[in-house]
Amino acid sequence: MEIKTDVLVIGAGPAGSIAAREASKNGAKTLIIEKKSEIGAPKRCAEGIIKSTLDELDIKPDKRWIARQIDGIEIVAPNNKTVIFDKNNFDLPDTGYVLERKVFDKHLTMDAIRNGAKVMIKTQADAINRVNGGFLVTAKRLHDEIRILTKIIIAADGPQSLIARKAGLKTSTSLEDMASCVQYEMANVDMENMNHVKIHIGTVCPGGYIWIFPKGEDIANVGLGILKSHTDKTAKYFLDTFLKNSSDVSGAQVVEMNAGGDPIGGLLDERYSDNIMVVGDAAGFVDPLTGDGIRTAMLSGKYAGKVAAKAIAMGNYSKSVLKEYYDLTEEEIGKDFHKFNKIKEFLLTLDDNSLNNIVEEISKSDLTNVNVAKLLKIIIKSSPKSIFKLGKLI
């Protein structure tokens, strides 16, 4: 079978579906292919987002994929001192949702379909070759081979994008920038406040943090991400150790296990070229500090989809036109990521004692109207030498 399209989106995660929605909404003939038989499953995600993300991406909240509303964050220091950011002590700029990604991801793809995109599941892009005016992509669909001629590829195929690499872009992430994550979805979780997310920091989780993200009255995603450069033990070892010691999950049982890499090194420079743009995890759109990537994957998809449609309308798919995608994402996301990377690098140098001191200092501070700059000042107060690393970021 041979198919011709203007824009081929490879991968129907949040980045790919939003890219397809925007490209087709703006007039480009768009096809998304997804290798899995069910979009969104299995999830590799703790499923947390900031509420305003939905407005920002023009997505109407729907209770079919909002598992839980979140109104606070608890940070637990290595010595168990806990600081709580919620509406009682903190002018929260925003609250959050824990999603049901299996439903949310499908909803995004359905939205792309309603805006004119075509979708093929169980279709895996294998080979890509440059041809006059674009790419010829060879994909496998069950036992059939499909040839897709496209003017533009949007590579949305997740971390370590093979598609971008096959197009000659350098998209591999070094081991020290790839958090190794493991997570259990658990039932019978018993946290005091199931409307808060809980984060444990310190040597309980080298190079990362442990999260408990509630999805229901007694259901939660409990997981962690570690950096291999900080330990020779596995992520699963640290998660299982935590489960043995945490009263929140002592009676809980696992109903799903997820594992995967989270690229936290920041945006890749090589995220566009002639006839191709790379979006989402494939291009490093993951917050280097928190590891969150849903919002920024979707934002990158939005910009890539719009720029693709514009290029199609102009009849020019060269790198000089697609550079607009690079510029928009650099301005909107890259600058923040640069700052977050610096904060992360500093936090990674701290031992448990220093983290205890920071949490102690935060717990003594007035948190009303606190923002990132004020938090950085509190950190500098508890660890004055950090001024050299963090001072410029305030």
Ligand SMILES: Cc1cc2nc3c(=O)[nH]c(=O)nc-3n(C[C@H](O)[C@H](O)[C@H](O)COP(=O)(O)OP(=O)(O)OC[C@H]3O[C@@H](n4cnc5c(N)ncnc54)[C@H](O)[C@@H]3O)c2cc1C
């Ligand atoms: C354990 C863990 C917890 C996380 N928790 C959070 C969180 O709480 N909040 C948050 O914001 N982020 C979180 N993230 C990050 C978030 O999951 C990702 O940033 C987000 O899913 C990226 O979306 P994406 O569309 O770029 O990629 P993906 O969601 O990975 O989608 C890529 C899609 O491409 C498909 N694909 C790949 N290759 C091909 C091919 N050759 N042909 C066709 N299809 C292909 C895949 O099957 C997949 O469906 C977490 C990550 C991990 C690992």
